[in-house]
Amino acid sequence: MRLHHTGIALSLIAALSACTARQDKSPDARQVREPVPAAAANPMASFARMVSGEWRMTARSGTSTFDTCHWGPGQHSMRVTTDGSGAAGEPWRELQVFYWHPGRKQVCLLGLSPYARGVSEGTIKFEGETADAVFDLYQSGGRRKMGLRWAFDGPDKYHEILLEATGPDGLEPMNEWDHVRSKTLTATRPSSAEEAPKTSERLRVLESLLHHSWEAKGGSATGDAFQIQSTFEWVPYADAIYARTIALPKDGEPTHLLDAYFFHHTGTNALHCLAFSSWGGVYEGDLTVLEGSAMQLELKGYEGDRVVPHVVRFDFEQDGTLRHRVWSLEGSERTLLLDIHHE
Helix, strand or coil: CHHHHHHHHHHHHHHHHHHHHHHHHCHHHHHHCCCCCHHHHCCCHHHHHHCCCEEEEECCCCCEEEEEEEECHHHCEEEEEEEEECCCCCEEEEEEEEEEECCCCEEEEEEEECHHHEEEEEEEEEECCEEEEEEEEEECCEEEEEEEEEEECCCCEEEEEEEEECCCCCEEEEEEEEEEEECCCCCCCCCCCCCCCCCCCCCHHHHHHCCCEEEEEEEECCCCEEEEEEEEEEECCCCEEEEEEEECCCCCCCEEEEEEEEEEECCCCEEEEEEEECCCCEEEEEEEECHHHCEEEEEEEEECCEEEEEEEEEEECCCCCEEEEEEEEECCEEEEEEEEEEC
C-alpha cells in the first residue's frame, strides 16, 4: 500500500495547486485581493522581524537552541525550525508554523515537538513589542493548556515566558528564556548512520516521497493548465513531512505556490494535512480509506471570506492507473475542479 499512499500525497499537492491557480484567476479571488485598510492589509507583518539570521537561546543548564525562520508562500505563513540537544546531548528538532487564518481572522499556530509526540494548536497576537499566545498541547499523556509571551528589547533580542494552566488560577509562568539574534548560522553536526532517526511508523506510508523532486503537468476542469514541481522533506524528531510546491511557468521565474505539512495528530489519532496557498488560502483535513481500496481527503478550504469544502477522491482503475478527482462543495453544488489519471 505504500505506493498508493505516495500517489495520494502527490495528487493532493497537484490538486491544491490546481485549485490555487483556479482561484487566482476567478472573480472571487480578484474580489478578495482588492485593497483593504492598511491596518488589516498584512496581519503577518509583525513576524517580519523574525526573519534573517538565527535566534540563539542558552538555558541555565548550558544547553542551547537555534531558531531559524522562513516565509511561506505569499508571506501568509512562517515556518520556524528549532534545533538543539537534550540533557544527554542527543539532538532534537521542533517545528512551528504561524499563519493567518482567513476564516478565524486570527494568526494561528501549529507546533510539533518530539517530547511525548507533542502537537500544539492555538493563536498568537502581537501588540507593539509584545506577543501573547494561547494553545492546547496534545501529548501522549493527554491535553495541556498552555500560554506563551514574547517581549522584544530592540530588533535583536526578546524574552520568552512559557505558561501553563494547572489549577484554578489559570495560566502561570513555568519557564523563561532570552533569545538573541545572530547573523551567523550555527553548523549542525551530521548524524551517523547509527544516530540518524528513522521515519516513524505513523508516517512510513509517505516515506517513499522523500529524497526526490516530483514534477506534474495537467489541466483542471476549468481548462487551466499547470506544471508544478514538489519536494518533500522529512523533519526529523518533530516527525513531520514538509512539502513545498513551486509553479514552473513557460516564461518567468518559478513561483512558490504551496506549503503543506503532514503529521500524525496525537489528539485525534489521525494523519492530518495543513496546507497554505500563495494567495492566502488555508486547507486542512484528514485522510480516510474507503471500500475497495479507494481513498478520500475531506479538506475544508478557507479562501478569503469563503469556506469551501473540497473532496479529493482516489480510485485504482483496472488498467493499473490511479484516477483522482477534486470537487469543491458550496451548499448543494458540487463543482469538479480536477480529473486526471496517474500512470
